[in-house]
Amino acid sequence: MTKSLSKYSQQQTQVQSEKIYDTQCPFCSMQCQMQLIEQTIDTNKQYTARGIDHVTTKGRLCLKGMNAHQHVFHSERLTHPLLKRNGTFVRVSWEEALQYIGEQVTSIQHQRGHHALGVYGSASLTNEEAYLLGKFARVALKTKHIDYNGRYCMSAAATAATQTFGMDRGFTNTLSEIPHTRVMILAGTNIAECQPTMMPYFKEAKENGAFIIVIDPRQTLTAQMADLHLQVKPGTDAMLTNGILKIIIEEQLTNDSFIERRVSGFEAVKHYVTSLDLKEISKKTGVPIEQIRKTAIKFAKEETGMIFTARGVEQQTDGVATVKNLLNILISVGKVGKYGCGYAAITGQGNGQGAREHGQKADQLPGYRSIENEADRSFIANVWNIKKEELPRKGVSAYEMIKKIDKQDITGMLIFCSNPVVSSPNANFVKNALKKLKLFVVVDLFVSETAKLADVILPASSFLEDEGTMTNVEGRVTLRGAAKPCPEEVRHDWQIICDIAAVLGKSQFFSYQSAEDIFNELRRASQGGTADYFGITYERLRQGDGILWPCPKPGHSGTERLFETEFAHPDKKAKMFVIPNEPIVQKEQPTEQYPLFLTTGRVMSHYLTGVQTRKSPALLARHVESFMEIHPKTADKYKIEDRVLVKIESKRGSIIVRSVLSEAMRPDTVFVPMHWSGMQNVNHLVAADLDPLSKMPSFKVCAVRIKPILDNHVNELS
Template sequence: MTEMLLKYFRTKQNHVESEKTYDSQCPFCSMQCKMQLIEQSIVTRKKYTTVGLDNPTTQGRLCVKGINAHQHTFHKDRLKYPLIKVNGEFVRATWEEALAVIKSNIQSIQERHGKDAMAVYGSASITNEEAYLLGKFARVALQTKYIDYNGRLCMSSAASAATQTFGMDRGFTNSISEIPSSRCIILAGTNIAECQPTIMPYFEKAKENGAYIIAIDPRETATTKLADLHIKVKPGTDAAFANGVLKVIIEEQLTNEHFISERVNGFEEVRENVTSMTLEEIESFSGVPIEQIRKVAHRFAKEETGMIFTARGVEQHTDGSAAVRNFLNILLSVGKIGKPGCGYGAITGQGNGQGAREHGQKADQLPGYRLIENEDHRAYIAKVWGVNEAELPRKGVSAYEMFEKIHDGDISGMLLMCSNPIVSNPNAHFVEEALQKLSFLVVVDLFVSETARLADVILPASSYLEDEGTMTNVEGRVTLREASYPCPEEVKHDWQILCEIAQELGKGKYFPFESAEDIFNELRIASKGGIADYYGVTYERLREEKGLLWPCPTLDHKGTVRLFENSFAHSDGKAKMVSVSNVAPVSKDEVCEEFPLYLTTGRVMSHYLTGVQTRKSASLAARNVESHVEIHPATALKYGIRDETLVKIASRRGSIVVRSKLSDSIRQDTLFVPFHWANSQNVNFLVGKELDPTCRMPGFKLSAVKITSAMDVG
């Protein structure tokens, strides 16, 4: 017995001695929760536990995705060395071999077809340093104008709307900590309870404090259950609904006349626009009863404080930018911005959706939110980079449009980093065909994704546990992701990969970086004086202060907690209201006799984006092993659909097969399918190619479809 006890305590002691901890941040949503991985060696195996760490934004909270994030990092399918495709099969290669193949192909393509024959497709899940470096790599190492990123499919509507209205875009105009003090909150097209669960306590606290919460969504969700009023708007009619609210506010004299006269341009144009409409027309068009339109207008206008939040439900339409602008019109009409408890928040989707769009991955942008077509901006960045301004490329095209350029023969090669466009883009069959047409495709990723399978070379990327760098979270807070876990085998960081390819191409002197901090210090200079000014942010300050809200222009600046207190970012200091039509300027996918139902898409809590990472987590995959379609019981009865059976959903572009899920929480004219699955369950096969004319956002949230039992398919 004594021997057994000694053995037990000896084992326990060894267990304690072998425990290691690694600080990091969640790789998933824009809350960027701080976390710590605890690694315990127990005899012949290792046990992992993830706990939250205190921080200003999430205060130690984690959701189910964050708790289980490490499972994909240690998955057996993780890429650990370069792969080269030989005779249609991937074979292991050394880094030297892979880089040589990349160099040879890039040079061959550009010699034959010009610099712009190479394209770069980036990501909103990489660090600020890597997003910055990717933009520099495209414009300096490749000298191509064709660069864009998957954030175009996520945040471009909100970003363009905020820029046009306020003069700048920081996602949140005030700190997240102000939400509980707001008296009326509009959640437009956002299911935060499943997409950003750790933000929910702020809204729950607001409700405890007496806030009136309005949720706008065609479906009942875990988020709408929190609301006092749920507006079940018809998909694609958010702009019209906002016009109805504006009409009531203006015609019933609920506006803040002093604020409008002092700080807003364009109000008269908006007044004329909405007075030309009738509430009956808007009710018929949007499906929202007039009494609900009035109630929203009165509650939001009359409360002392109020905030509006938008997300993909409003933004992912061919008039998404205009729809967001109309919600901002509401905000400005009642003067609820620039003061405590009042403001706008774009609920960013991807982990670094904010920072990744600020420093040069977008087709028309340079670091610091500078514009690539602005001569002064070009000159400044050229000086920082040590290149001739005339050699900087001009503006390219948006993410989806790059695939059109491939089809047209203008692009022959692509470097793609940490994205899966075959699954994430609209008109997905077309995108897959485009990638197959490329002469050369390089993919940098953690796994062999659906897109990576088409690559000629795959390079192994480091994970959130291994890759140190800064991220900018949902509220515009720059945070430092500590990441000290050793990279497995031959894995390298994204920034190292870019530097090594640049070296192979003879541009190494422009990429001399030896650490992520080296890159960040150049980013600070590149952003200095720009709208997104990070100059006053340093790694040392981020460690001490747990994050800083930009703009932060000097080393002694405390960061900007609340924007627009005294003026907006336009040259005259005023915000710009603009009239918005009820009907999108780009034709939408209208329902008809053949395709009688609206299809909308979104997320489930256990998965993230195209599922490349979360489907590698056993704990997350088990929660949702397959896709599904949410359908109202009355609609199911009409079309002969039984619960939990395979059904075929078809649009004008293709079809998918998923399992039915009957629910009376959705409109009878609408179906919902999540977008985390590929192949025969890829809902983006059904989505059209039409783009928002302002920001080039596809219309993910509205497709005309029909539904049949899969057993009826021949």
């Protein structure tokens, strides 16, 4: 017994080596700085993650960050190229995979033209890779068809901020100002589960006496923190904000001097909202007049205030309009461009901000330049050493590319680190459309639901291996190190892009030796643009806590607060817009056949479509399957007990999930998270209606019906 214990103790202390990898969490937009500690005990490797002190994240890590490394070492990780032969993936060399891609691309271009090819990017890519992918599409493929999964995430907020302020940087100020802000409106954002390491900023604000207002159909963990929760009826957010604005104006709580000096469009907005009936707004939104009034007066009267938005209000057919109306509120009381005041779009994906700044969007060039602007086209053509006339014009949004694939206008597609088979609305249609492609190439860490349909799968590098810059939720550019080498035959995304360009005869445009080489070209491409990174260098990033853009020249300290003296429109003013109570694109409403609203969202332990987080045993164990949150009264009406299987149907399809009774829900609404695939993919139910301005799908509002089923009927019904 004593000998056994002694041997055990000796084994536990026999650490043969220790390595420390400095990196950043790959998941949400907080981009928490972290170290992964690798200890070798005998022949076994053990890993522990710990947060690093940083100006943004203060050494914090959430559940996902602490376990992010687990998917990197998973046995199903892709480590070599795969080529589909006779319906089965077989291992091939890089040379064979690249040759196949080159031949197929050339064939499609010859038969159907350059625009028969499409590229689908990701907001999980580094800035360097996002930039390079945009260049690859337009220079190597010469196609106008490129967009990315951020279209489903940040496009509504980005469009609204650009139209209102003249530019979009997510945060107009910094996280550090939140604790000193007196009143905050959190509209459709569940920070507690989606960005947990941001929550201490709000808790500190509450300790300092801040008043927090949450707008959400669910009583989320974030709403539980609030002083006032407006439990709005799904799809009526724009109408609710009109009610708030009406009270601010009619109670003469506007900042008239600010409006006169720095705002255009106010009179038209005033004329419209004062004509509205507040009782009707209250009835249609489900929010009592006294709560609307309290929100308006509290936000207007406090000295400082901020408004935060996320997918809850943005993923709708009037998402842009709703955000613009929230910005109408902000501007009307002059709470922008000064300490403790501003707007914050809570970016979802890790590089959701940077990925949309440098050329992945259908209508954009690096530096947030417009692909339709002649001066912008000339500038980028000069950086890329091509003729301006060779640059394609703007393409279409992510979902619209899928529709072009269905019509076979696009017959070849390259997808980088994204899973549209699960993440897109009307998911059955998307899957069937992708099956029609003549060439389908997917670059990823795992064989995702989308990758299963591919002709070629190429293995991508993970966050531990891939050096590059990321731009966090507040617009702070940071450098993610990569001390760990790639396993086996894995290559970096930027190397894969360069390799494909080479087999297409375009290597002279893609002759980079490192991520830093790409970043230095990105700096030049962004110079003078809205998102100006020119003054940022790897050397500067290695020495500090990151730099907030715009940073127009070397030595510039970055820009912590935007719009202190002027906005980014040519007249230097912010614009207010009349927002109709009813959206231009009508939202699906409950009917006798489909009597309930469905809304979607996230849970803390998973990320996006779950491809990475389900490879983490520690995260998977917390949420093995999807579920439907439902109010007990509604459950009783439909004879649904707690923790039973339920079939949910819309006009587009059906799914099977487990019920969770919760008084946090509105009785007319059910909630299902977005992280699961197959018969639990909630996007089988979601309509493909798009916001006319941002082309954001309406994930948050659709009509469904529900019924309990027996476990042994699952296969039959699915």
